[in-house]
Amino acid sequence: MTTQTIAGDAGRAMPGGMTAGFGPWIYDRWVTRPAQNRSERTFFKILDAAEALLAARSWHEVSVQEIVRGAGASVGSFYNRFADKEAVLHCLDKRLGQECRQTIDSLIEEFERAPVLVEVAPGIVISLFIRLCHDRRGVIRALDLAAKMAGDDRFSGLVPGFDAAVLSLSRFLAKHHEDFRGQAADHIARAFRESFWLARETILYGRETLPEKQLHASLMRHFGASMSLAE
Numbered sequence: 001m002t003t004q005t006i007a008g009d010a011g012r013a014m015p016g017g018m019t020a021g022f023g024p025w026i027y028d029r030w031v032t033r034p035a036q037n038r039s040e041r042t043f044f045k046i047l048d049a050a051e052a053l054l055a056a057r058s059w060h061e062v063s064v065q066e067i068v069r070g071a072g073a074s075v076g077s078f079y080n081r082f083a084d085k086e087a088v089l090h091c092l093d094k095r096l097g098q099e100c101r102q103t104i105d106s107l108i109e110e111f112e113r114a115p116v117l118v119e120v121a122p123g124i125v126i127s128l129f130i131r132l133c134h135d136r137r138g139v140i141r142a143l144d145l146a147a148k149m150a151g152d153d154r155f156s157g158l159v160p161g162f163d164a165a166v167l168s169l170s171r172f173l174a175k176h177h178e179d180f181r182g183q184a185a186d187h188i189a190r191a192f193r194e195s196f197w198l199a200r201e202t203i204l205y206g207r208e209t210l211p212e213k214q215l216h217a218s219l220m221r222h223f224g225a226s227m228s229l230a231e
Contacts, residue, residue: 042081050089059145093155108168125192126195
């Protein structure tokens with residue numbers, strides 16, 4: 001199995017939507033957990049529809065009517081689940097953070113099943129960062145803007161979820177990767193975080209679109225340089 005295949009499989013562990021009963025219910029600050037599976041499915045369809053609209057438009061341009069139309073739901077069913085449109089964005093924020101953690105956890109399990117892949121782990125992880133920024137660019141942009149406008153930590157679901165996932169991965173690599181043995185997990189995690197934020201800035205806000213292979217090579221060089229500074 002190739003590095004690209006593993007990266008693709010791991011990426012599929014981060015779906016656009018989650019099925020009923022998936023994981024802990026993390027949205028209770030913004031909405032009440034649906035009482036029935038059907039209601040829960042509608043909830044996730046609304047999130048998926050909102051994120052799909054964000055792929056091409058900014059959040060302030062997206063209306064509740066468009067969201068429910070994309071979800072095959074009604075305006076009434078929307079307001080039965082969400083107090084307002086901002087609550088949807090909060091839930092997308094929380095979901096993105098949870099999915100990052102789930103994806104990295106799945107990747108660690110893959111490394112445990114196939115130890116030969118551990119040595120190419122940084123390249124796989126960088127591929128996932130690129131995929132995340134490409135596939136979820138709309139919602140990440142919307143969350144960036146919302147965080148700036150809010151001026152507080154109300155929109156921070158991605159950061160703690162991502163940081164926890166990367167630290168968990170770094171602890172694993174510090175034990176199992178030949179080049180990282182003896183390295184502090186915090187140093188490895190910092191190098192990954194820097195690479196992610198560079199990918200994010202390049203893909204979401206860069207003036208030029210780099211070919212994916214070129215971007216991957218650049219991020220790998222940055223990761224290597226960060227690790228060298230940590231030694």
